[in-house]
Amino acid sequence: xxNVLLVGxxxxxxxxxxIGPVVTxxxxxxxxxxxxxxxxxxxxxxxxxxxTGRDAVILVDAAAPGTTPGRIHRLDMLNDVLPAELSxxxxxxxxxxxxxxxxxxxxxxxxxxIVYAVEGANFAPGAPLSAKVAAAVGEVVSRLTVELRLLRAxxxxxx
Amino acid sequence: MANKTxxxxxxxxxEGEGALDLRIRDGRVTSARLKIFEPPRLFEALLRxxxxxxxxxxxxxICGICPVAYQMSAVHAMEDALGVKVAGPLRGLRRLLxxxxxxxxxxxxxxxxxxxxxxGYPDAIQMAREHGDAVRRGLALKKTGNGLMRILGGREIxxxxxxxxxxxxxxxxxxxAFLTDxxxxxRDLAVETVRWVARFPFPNFxxxxxxxxxxxxxxxxxxxxxxxxxRGLDILAREYEAEFEERHVAYSTALQSVLxxxxxxxxxxxxxxxxxxxxxxxxxxxxxxxxxxxxxxxxPFQSVIVRAIEVVYACDEALRIIGAYQEPDMPAAPLExxxxxxxxxxxxxxxxxxxxxxxNDDGSILEARIVPPTSQNQLSMEEDLCEVAxxxxxxxxxxxxxxxEQTIRNYDPCISCSCHFLKLAVDRS
Numbered sequence: 001x002x003n004v005l006l007v008g009x010x011x012x013x014x015x016x017x018x019i020g021p022v023v024t025x026x027x028x029x030x031x032x033x034x035x036x037x038x039x040x041x042x043x044x045x046x047x048x049x050x051x052t053g054r055d056a057v058i059l060v061d062a063a064a065p066g067t068t069p070g071r072i073h074r075l076d077m078l079n080d081v082l083p084a085e086l087s088x089x090x091x092x093x094x095x096x097x098x099x100x101x102x103x104x105x106x107x108x109x110x111x112x113x114i115v116y117a118v119e120g121a122n123f124a125p126g127a128p129l130s131a132k133v134a135a136a137v138g139e140v141v142s143r144l145t146v147e148l149r150l151l152r153a154x155x156x157x158x159x
Numbered sequence: 160m161a162n163k164t165x166x167x168x169x170x171x172x173x174e175g176e177g178a179l180d181l182r183i184r185d186g187r188v189t190s191a192r193l194k195i196f197e198p199p200r201l202f203e204a205l206l207r208x209x210x211x212x213x214x215x216x217x218x219x220x221i222c223g224i225c226p227v228a229y230q231m232s233a234v235h236a237m238e239d240a241l242g243v244k245v246a247g248p249l250r251g252l253r254r255l256l257x258x259x260x261x262x263x264x265x266x267x268x269x270x271x272x273x274x275x276x277x278x279g280y281p282d283a284i285q286m287a288r289e290h291g292d293a294v295r296r297g298l299a300l301k302k303t304g305n306g307l308m309r310i311l312g313g314r315e316i317x318x319x320x321x322x323x324x325x326x327x328x329x330x331x332x333x334x335x336a337f338l339t340d341x342x343x344x345x346r347d348l349a350v351e352t353v354r355w356v357a358r359f360p361f362p363n364f365x366x367x368x369x370x371x372x373x374x375x376x377x378x379x380x381x382x383x384x385x386x387x388x389x390r391g392l393d394i395l396a397r398e399y400e401a402e403f404e405e406r407h408v409a410y411s412t413a414l415q416s417v418l419x420x421x422x423x424x425x426x427x428x429x430x431x432x433x434x435x436x437x438x439x440x441x442x443x444x445x446x447x448x449x450x451x452x453x454x455x456x457x458x459p460f461q462s463v464i465v466r467a468i469e470v471v472y473a474c475d476e477a478l479r480i481i482g483a484y485q486e487p488d489m490p491a492a493p494l495e496x497x498x499x500x501x502x503x504x505x506x507x508x509x510x511x512x513x514x515x516x517x518x519n520d521d522g523s524i525l526e527a528r529i530v531p532p533t534s535q536n537q538l539s540m541e542e543d544l545c546e547v548a549x550x551x552x553x554x555x556x557x558x559x560x561x562x563x564e565q566t567i568r569n570y571d572p573c574i575s576c577s578c579h580f581l582k583l584a585v586d587r588s
Contacts (some may be wrong), residue, residue, distance in 0.1 A: 045301065046305065104292060
């Protein structure tokens with residue numbers, strides 16, 4: 001069975017940085033048994049450990065600075081080039097893009113690695129999601145549900 | 160071109176945000192200012208009115224890299240105020256938790272943040288293309304440190320299992336024994352890392368620092384010991400504020416700590432190493448000699464070797480503690496709130512971390528004081544920068560900037576803690 005890890009990346013106490021955990025919490029209990037859901041707030045380097053042994057990793061994160069708050073980007077980290085204008089935000093020394101870059105160099109990326117990045121507007125401490133980012137939550141949840149179904153279908157076609 | 164200013168607006172590969180202004184007049188460096196612009200954190204005020212038992216979990220939030228240090232200084236200071244001494248297996252578990260934090264924090268800095276400076280790469284990702292094995296070693300070491308943090312602290316970042324008097328839950332012998340094989344592998348990886356970093360090209364640079372660290376009669380220090388220096392200071396934690404003071408400088412949100420009588424001093428791995436070399440196990444001393452490091456090291460660039468040696472020590476010490484561990488009868492010593500003042504210093508990965516709390520008779524906090532290691536090293540960093548830059552004025556601005564950043568990273572500064580990293584401005588106007 002495809003071993004899938006879904007990561008909600010971000011700090012729910014930093015405004016739109018919390019989009020990752022807000023999305024993954026909505027999927028708790030609604031995903032097939034082959035999917036594990038975790039939240040990560042800080043050190044993206046630890047992500048490389050998290051995805052060791054996983055076939056597929058889907059990561060939901062905020063992107064900054066956003067020119068269009070709430071805009072959803074789907075990035076295939078094995079095949080796409082990260083758009084230069086898009087920076088995956090991190091309040092720490094090592095961000096998600098760095099962790100993916102390092103894992104790619106070391107040959108430690110899973111077979112499938114998808115990042116959903118939602119452009120944020122407000123990253124103030126204690127702030128809630130801004131209206132346009134909050135309005136994107138439902139669509140990210142729906143697209144993740146489809147993404148997880150496709151991964152299962154892909155597995156069935158390989159079987 | 161007699162005068163110029165070099166400005167580094169954001170210092171990369173450090174925790175937190177700060178900048179450096181370097182002013183050069185008539186071919187001389189006239190000032191090096193570390194401008195820390197992380198907003199003030201206000202933790203000391205936030206602690207007022209909270210219960211004594213809350214201090215370890217609140218102060219742990221000061222730093223995502225060294226939360227254990229904050230928890231340890233907090234619990235020791237509270238126990239000083241409440242007249243309690245924690246001994247036996249609980250004391251061993253505290254050292255073990257600190258081993259986890261040193262391994263995790265040092266491995267990250269040595270391999271991922273500092274090594275690229277010496278090998279001429281902009282970051283660890285570029286370095287990994289040609290030094291993949293070294294980076295894999297660093298990641299594996301960090302994972303071992305995380306494992307210790309997870310079992311003892313409940314989770315890797317901001318552990319939740321430490322309490323005044325001990326722990327909420329203590330591990331079984333079997334849970335700790337599970338870590339043994341990984342720690343043995345990690346020790347071998349740490350030895351390889353020491354040999355790898357010792358071959359880096361090091362600038363010929365030494366300064367006559369006053370080293371300040373804890374010193375314990377029998378052990379390389381983590382939680383306990385007198386505060387000693389290479390110039391004769393030898394005091395208890397309760398005497399700290401008589402000898403040290405924090406000063407405000409207008410260009411920084413972090414206070415700068417100085418020795419009242421002598422000014423700047425240096426805390427951290429080099430200070431611990433120079434003041435406690437005799438407490439390193441003989442095979443670790445032999446390893447240091449093998450890579451060309453004697454009992455004294457005054458070249459701040461070689462702090463990368465010292466940090467790697469401390470990782471070897473932490474792996475060894477963790478194995479020793481696990482081997483001797485007996486499950487305690489109770490996870491924590493019983494405590495009664497009372498009025499009093501408690502003070503403690505413990506050895507964070509970056510150096511001594513001082514906490515003082517004044518408690519009301521119901522155990523609530525009336526006043527808190529926290530002096531993190533990066534505040535204590537700031538003046539020493541500025542002095543290093545003046546010297547390093549003075550000797551490097553023939554370099555182009557970009558190369559000078561790189562050398563200045565490397566000089567700052569020698570300290571593995573944690574700006575979030577000190578406020579409290581780098582923008583460089585060189586003014587040669």
